[in-house]
Structure formats: C-alpha cells, structure tokens
Amino acid sequence: MTRPRPALIGHRARFTLSCYGLLLVPLALLTLFVYVPVMWAFTKSLFQFEVGGASRFIGLDNYVEFITRDPTTIPSFLNMLFLTLFAVCTRLSIPLILAKLIHALASERARYFYRVLFLIPVLVPGVAVQLIWAGMIYRDRGMLNEALRAVGLDTLVTGWLSDPSTALVAVAFVGFPFVGGFEVLIYYAGLSSIPQSVTEAAAIEGCVGLQKFFRIDIPMVLSQLKLILILTIIGGVQGFQGIFIMTRGGPGFKTTVPGLWMYFNAFSFQRMGYACAIGVCLFAVIFGLTILNMRYFKSTEELVGRR
C-alpha cells in the first residue's frame, strides 16, 4: 500500500493563496476606478483648474477659500446638518416601530403582507418621488395648499419651496410619513433574529410591552441601528439630487448643501479644482463621522463581547 505523497503546499495554504489571488482582481479594479480617481481629485484640489483650460498649482488656496471665504459654506453645512439629523431621527425611529408592529402580528401571512406593502414604495425611483412632491404637493395649487384652503386656513397657504421660511423643512418632509421599506426590512430581520429564549426569559421576568421594546428589542437590534445610522449619515452628507430637482438649493442658499455646491462648481462654473476641494472636505466629514460612529456606537455583538 503506497502512502499518498505529501503535497508541496498544504491544502489550507493553497486555499489561502487562491483567496489572495482572487482578491487581487477586484482590488485592482477598485484601485483603478475608486482609489485613483480619489487621489486624482485630491491632487486637483490643489490646483486652479478649469474644465478645458489650463491648470495652475495654488496649494491650499481652494481649501482656504471654501472654509474661510465662501459665503455658502456655513449655511450649506448647517442645512446639511439639519437634513441629516432629521433623516437620522426619522429613519431610526419610525421604521423600527413599524417593524416591531409587524413582528408582533400573530399571523405569518399578515406579517408577510405588511412587509411587502411597506417595501413596494421602495420600487418608486427617488427622482419620481421628489418630482411628485414638487409638482403635486408643494405647488401653488397643489394638494397641501388646496387642503389648507379647504379647511379655511388660507393664511397658511404659501409657496412651500419658494418661501425662505419653509423651504428647508419642506425639503426635509419629502417622503413623509417616512415608512422606509428598506429600513423596516432590516429592523424586522434584526427583531426576528432575537433568540426565543431571550424573549421567553423576558416574559418570565415580567418584561413585556414597551418595557420589552426598550430593554430587550432595541439593545438586540443595535447592529441594525448602527448600519442604518452610518448609511443615513453618508447619504445625508453626500446626497443632493433631491434638492437639485426641487429647489436647486434655493431660495438663496436656504436649501443648499455642500454636495450641491460642489456639483455647481464642477460642472456649471467649471471650477473643477475648487469642487475637488469641497469633495475632499466632504470625504473628511464622512470619514470622521464614521470613525466616531464606530468608536462610540456599539453594536449588539460588541456589547455582548465586552461583557
């Protein structure tokens, strides 16, 4: 009986090497399509660079202008902060409550039905939603103003997106009643993964209803909350397309966010170097907030691990 010849490289090592080899391809593509453009943007942020024109090295002037001299910087960051906080509040709370309500339903068929019902609006493109809000709800003779007129509140009728005192809130309220189907599903998955033994133990201890929701359910879905929080912050800092469609950041700069100003500088004013500087600043903001989030917002697994 011959003994099998020992392999030059063990099976485990071969597998590991294969993994590294296979990872090289996506890594190379990622470098080419993501890291190189990011580095290019950072480099160009140090230049006065106009589309189709010559570029001139100006060091940190673009950053200095954006941070100290551009009159739009402070209002746009405040707008971004407001919109992001609003989105965080709505996306962390309302879908979680809905997920809990669906999860509490006794019938599996009913749970499935509600999950599908809340998910369907996700299929409507965001642009369409924004156009509907701008064209049907916030119009001069739109649903909101007509409803106010119908109940005799004519004094409250206004141009919701034109009025400087309402424009930002009007933009924030697009998507009302904020029943994000995506978030509902994520939270529902989290609630479904709570072990039965935990639920039963809580019941034996008399922890039911709201008490259970706050003391058992929320701590057990912290991982999901953390994920939604990070995604909402990133979306809030980067996103501007809805504002572009509805108000273009106006009136004045009442609804402008830094991302939108970056877009205008890049493609309308042709100040590509300056736009790159804004982009790098936004990257720094997102990076910083994500680090803070990772450091101070612990997921369920991290909390369990720490105990």
Add this chain to the structure above:
Amino acid sequence: MGFLRHVFRWLSLALIALAGAWLLWPARDGEAASARRDGRDAANRAEARHVITLSPGSAYLPGAVPFGVGQPLVGLAAVIRDFEKRFPDTRVEIINVPGVREYIVTQLSSGRAPDIINVNVEDVWTDVQKGWYVPLDAYLEAPNPFIREKGDPTAPGYHQWWDMFKYQAISRGKAAPDGRNYCISFDMVETAIFYNKDIFAKVGVSVPTTWEQWLDDMAKLEAAGYTPLLMSIYAFNDWCVDLIFDQLYYAVLPGIDLLQDPTREKYLEGYLDWDELCFLYRQGFFTPRDPRYAELWRHMRALRKYCNRNLANIDTDREFVTQQGAMYWTACPLTYRLMADKELGFEWGVFYLPRFTTATSEFASETEMCVIGGAGMQYEVTNSAYNDTGDPATSEKLERVIALLQFMTVPEHYERIVNEYPCFLPNVVGVPVLPSLEPFEAILERRYTTTKWIFTFDLRFSEIQQRMLELYLNDGIALDAFLEWQEANLEAATQNLLARKNVDMARLEREWDRRAPLRADTRGLPYD
C-alpha cells in the same frame, strides 16, 4: 399537484429568461429604421465617410410633439434626407442634447459634443478662448454654394451667406467681444405678455400703457381671485432685470457707454459690454451707492407681489391655460400651445410690457420698453466638427458640416423647418412669418436692451444673482443685504473676468474722462 408546481416553476423561469433576452436584445436604432424607409440598407449607411451630429434643439427635433399637442415634427428630418441624397457619403445624426450646460461643457471638454449644437451664444463667448467652437466669419462672408448654383446673382446668398439673414443687425450683433462670430442665428424669438381676454373683460381691466396702470390692473385682478402675472424666477433673473435696468439707465447711456463697436453698434447701440460694466462697477455703479441700481430691485419686488407664489418649479403654461393666471410673460412658442389646444376655453392676446414714467421712478427714461428677445436657435459648430483631421483648415468634415448649415438656410428648405408650426420667427430673407407670430415680429422691431446681466459675467455670478434674487423677491432678505451680496458677487465676477480677458482699462479711463461733460447734469450718479 407537485407536477403542476414543477411545470409552473420552469415556465416562470423560461418567461424570465425570455424577458431578459428581449431587454438585452440590441434595439433597432432610428438611423437603421430611416435607412429602410429610404430604401437603403444600414450597411451602406455605416460606410458613410462623414457622420455629422446635429443637436437642433427641442423646437425642431424630428419626432417631437411640441407641447404634447398635434403631430410629430418632420420638417428637419425631410431636409436632412435631401441633404444626404445630395451628399451620399455623409450621414446626419440628430441628437437630442439636454439643454443643460453642465452636460454640454463636459462633452465639449472631451471633444465629444455634437458637431452642431444649439446654445445661447453669450454662453459660448465665455469659452471661446478654449478652442471649443469654430469661428464662422469666413464661411458667412463667402457665397452660399446652394444659392450660387442656382445662378441668380440677385438672390441673397449668391455673394455672401450673410446676406440671406433677414435680421442682419441681430445676427451680426451676436459676434463675440473678440469680434468673431461663432453662431448662426437660425431664427428669432421674442417675449410678450400673453393675457386672458375673458378675464380682463370680466374684471374690467384693459391693456396697460404705463407701468403704474399695469400695477393697478394687477391689483384688481388679484382682488378678483386670479394670479395676475405668471412668471418664473428665470424670467425675473434674465428678462426682467434687463428691461428695468434699461428703463432706468437709458437716459444716462451717453455718459457711460464708453466703447462703440461699429460692427455691432447697429443693433447693439448703447450696449454695455463686460469690459464697460467692469469699469463702471469700479466707478461705483451697480453697488449700494448707485441709486438706480437699488431702485431696479425695488421695482422687481413690487412686481413680484402680483406673481405666482412659487417662482421656481412651477408649470406656468398649465396655470395659464387653466385660467388660474390672467397674464403670462413668456416667449412666442406658447402661441402654438394656445392655438393647438382645442379645449382652450378663452380668448387670448399679447401685449408688450408698458414703459416706466416719472411717476414710476425719478430715473425713468420715458422710453418704450426695449426688446429682450433676439436670436432663438443659435447654432454653433464645435471642435468635434474637424475631428477627422484635427485641423479646421484641412478638415473635409468641417466643410460638410458648414454645407449642412448652408443647406438648411436655403429658403425652400428653411421654410419646411421653421414654419412647420408657429414657434419662432424666420430669419431668412424670403421666408414669410406665420400670421399668428406677426405681433412678435412687430415687437422685435424695437430697440435692443442695454445689457444682458446674466450673460455678461461668469455662470457663478448668474447662479448667485438668481438665488439671492429669489430670496429677496420672497422677502427672505432685505434690500440692503441683497445689495451687499450683489456687490460681493460682482466683485468676484469682475476679478475673474479681468483675470481671464485682456481688458484695456486705460482706454476705458480715457473715454470716461472724455465723456465727463455728458454726465455733468445727470442726477443720481454713484459718486454724487
């Protein structure tokens, strides 16, 4: 039951696969379909030596249904088919380029823009130094070969292509400040106040002759429950600024219009170009210290009171046809929308904005309102047009691109395009104006505006002006604060312009001194 489920599952999969294959199947594009119609096969067309891409603008886009009413447009497609028959080695592709400057700039910078595009030429002026556009003077000063071949030396175009254009002053006035012409002013557009005659009669108001009467009429219309005037923020920022500016500054022009260009002056008489505006700004004009400038914005806010609540993002056409608005300041293409609407339940007419009087402002020039319209479709030839050789001097394709434009302006071809429906006024000699557009032709006879603010400086200036103007008009900012924003905006725009262009400030200074006597008795100058 199990078998049925099995069959159902496989059928579903097959259906999904079929649907996916159908979606991924290459679409038969318009050119292939067109080739079949013409009895030529797609392979022959693909062998065309020159492929010209033309972005004609939505007004003439083949297949488009203007305002969603009536029949699809066919005029331009028919003319192009004739051109392709004449030049079998050339294929013309129509491209619907979005009217978004951001898109066009990226296309131009990468050399991928259509060979012929439709852009407001003032936008082009800011980029001419980048080599994105082809100067057309040499072609315009040469004969139009399609007229020449007819052999009639008296026909416009026989000696110079230029001669074919009806609105000579406007067309030549589109020359860039570098003296060269980068566009063909294909047709003309004019604005007016469209008004609902039924509402006017019901409320008891008439077409106004002065600005005060107009404001009084609007107060009555508002009291009757109508939106007196429909206007967008773009109309405020573009047309309204320039018209009121002209009313307030026209009388002082002799003292401040420092440079006259004989080639442009016939149409742009008294026009303040960017170098003049920069210089005047440095003299204190257009700042909070300039009383005329402050008054300009005050009058706009007074007018805004009578307009739709939402200045942005509003379907003003719809508000007008549904009789929620009594008047609508817009351009002549709306004529077709109103004429073609079989269910339009009212009589309508047009009038032009009434003039300021001294009762309106102590600075009123007491002159009739100037024209704000002018060239409609403005066709520029881009750097893509000579991408066969990379050199405009040797490019055969560029010659063919110019030939297409020349072909399109031959009267019998031109009429098929421009007079297919009442939209724009013809700018080719011998092509009649459609009767419904005659009122606009009369308006276009007026004097041209003194300046066009949003097309004079860079786009950052225009964007900030529009934003802050919208804020000011909606009571979100006081006049003083608005003027401070404008001053900072103008300062940045002036610096940018002086850095990019060679502005001879010494010459302007000399002219300024020379004209001092003309300003001696003028009230309300900023240095008073």
